[in-house]
Amino acid sequence: MFTDNKIPVVDIKNLSFRYGNQYVLEDVSMRLAPGAFLGLVGPNGSGKSTLLKSLLGLQQPQKGEIRLFGEKVEKYKGWDRIGYVSQKANSFNAGFPATVFEVVSMGLFGKKGLFRFLNRKDKQKVREAIEWVGMTPYEKRNIGELSGGQQQRVFIARALVSDPELLILDEPTVGVDAKSVQNFYTMLEGLNKEHGLTLLLVTHDVGAMTRHVTDVACLNKFLHFHGSSKEFEANQDLSAFYGHDVHLLTHEHGGHGS
Numbered sequence: 001m002f003t004d005n006k007i008p009v010v011d012i013k014n015l016s017f018r019y020g021n022q023y024v025l026e027d028v029s030m031r032l033a034p035g036a037f038l039g040l041v042g043p044n045g046s047g048k049s050t051l052l053k054s055l056l057g058l059q060q061p062q063k064g065e066i067r068l069f070g071e072k073v074e075k076y077k078g079w080d081r082i083g084y085v086s087q088k089a090n091s092f093n094a095g096f097p098a099t100v101f102e103v104v105s106m107g108l109f110g111k112k113g114l115f116r117f118l119n120r121k122d123k124q125k126v127r128e129a130i131e132w133v134g135m136t137p138y139e140k141r142n143i144g145e146l147s148g149g150q151q152q153r154v155f156i157a158r159a160l161v162s163d164p165e166l167l168i169l170d171e172p173t174v175g176v177d178a179k180s181v182q183n184f185y186t187m188l189e190g191l192n193k194e195h196g197l198t199l200l201l202v203t204h205d206v207g208a209m210t211r212h213v214t215d216v217a218c219l220n221k222f223l224h225f226h227g228s229s230k231e232f233e234a235n236q237d238l239s240a241f242y243g244h245d246v247h248l249l250t251h252e253h254g255g256h257g258s
């Protein structure tokens with residue numbers, strides 16, 4: 001949990017956000033301590049992605065304040081300390097003609113400038129990131145030939161290659177089978193515990209996630225809960241509501257329809 005002698009990685013105070021005149025976030029305050037692994041849950045349209053986009057400075061909230069590593073987001077410059085995998089990350093690569101190695105190297109281009117050659121150290125970093133997500137055997141494979149879950153791992157490696165201190169993932173397990181979801185969370189837990197990476201994970205798999213995260217936040221326009229995963233599990237009303245809801249939503253999200 002949060003200890004006051006450390007600067008929070010993320011510090012959100014009284015945040016409200018509206019599209020047009022419709023508020024989708026109201027008076028949200030939330031802190032993420034260094035080394036935390038936070039699972040952010042909430043039904044469709046509850047404002048989760050809006051919250052992430054606001055804290056990444058991609059859109060300007062109408063009220064409240066957001067600080068990243070102690071600095072206001074409007075003035076924040078240390079973006080290489082933050083990795084982000086968006087909710088739609090896996091729609092980008094249908095037939096994309098690049099190998100796993102190449103896709104992961106793209107994570108370095110922010111620092112190196114596009115079309116610069118990778119030096120030996122860069123290549124080493126790329127290999128390391130691929131290894132962290134357990135994709136070394138697939139390094140030379142074309143990204144389009146991988147399963148959805150494997151592709152997700154590659155996108156995470158791409159976000160990890162620049163050595164971020166905070167990794168933000170928006171529903172990375174949509175369309176991933178139950179066993180792979182478990183492996184995936186175990187991998188994230190390893191990055192959190194062994195590499196000290198702070199993680200903010202938006203997910204609908206409440207059951208699978210709770211065993212691996214340190215903290216849980218429940219959002220539904222307002223922040224209904226923010227505490228340790230143990231407190232969350234102990235609060236049966238809360239875990240029933242968000243857990244149940246989430247189950248239905250996962251099905252909906254799985255893309256069996258349209």
Ligand SMILES: Nc1ncnc2c1ncn2[C@@H]1O[C@H](COP(=O)(O)OP(=O)(O)OP(=O)(O)O)[C@@H](O)[C@H]1O
Nearest residue numbers: 019020024042043044045046047048049050051087
């Ligand atoms: N660009 C936009 N313009 C107008 N309304 C938007 C826009 N983006 C999102 N919204 C609305 O804001 C609300 C919150 O959306 P958001 O994407 O943050 O939800 P979410 O919690 O991430 O949902 P999901 O679980 O489906 O990803 C929704 O009602 C959505 O329709």
Ligand SMILES: [Mg+2]
Nearest residue numbers: 048049050087
């Ligand atoms: Mg979303």
